[in-house]
Amino acid sequence: MSGMMRRVYEALLDVLPTGQVVLLADMAVSKPLLNLGASVAVTGIAALSGAALFRKKDLK
Secondary structure, X not given: OOOHHHHHHHHHHHHOHHXXXXXXXXXXXXXXXXXXXHHHHHHHHHXXXXXXXXHHOOOO
16 A cells, blocks of 8 residues: 555554554554644543533433
């Protein structure tokens, strides 16, 4: 695989937690700060999305 698709898949490996686990298992982490920042961003987005969804619901 080469070109744009390769770059897309490499970016997904760097950003998604499952991809980060694969990189850690292979000892192939080349950008640890990028992985850390991506993990923080994914966690923040998930938390804010969940909070927004539950704010709109009337939980009783």
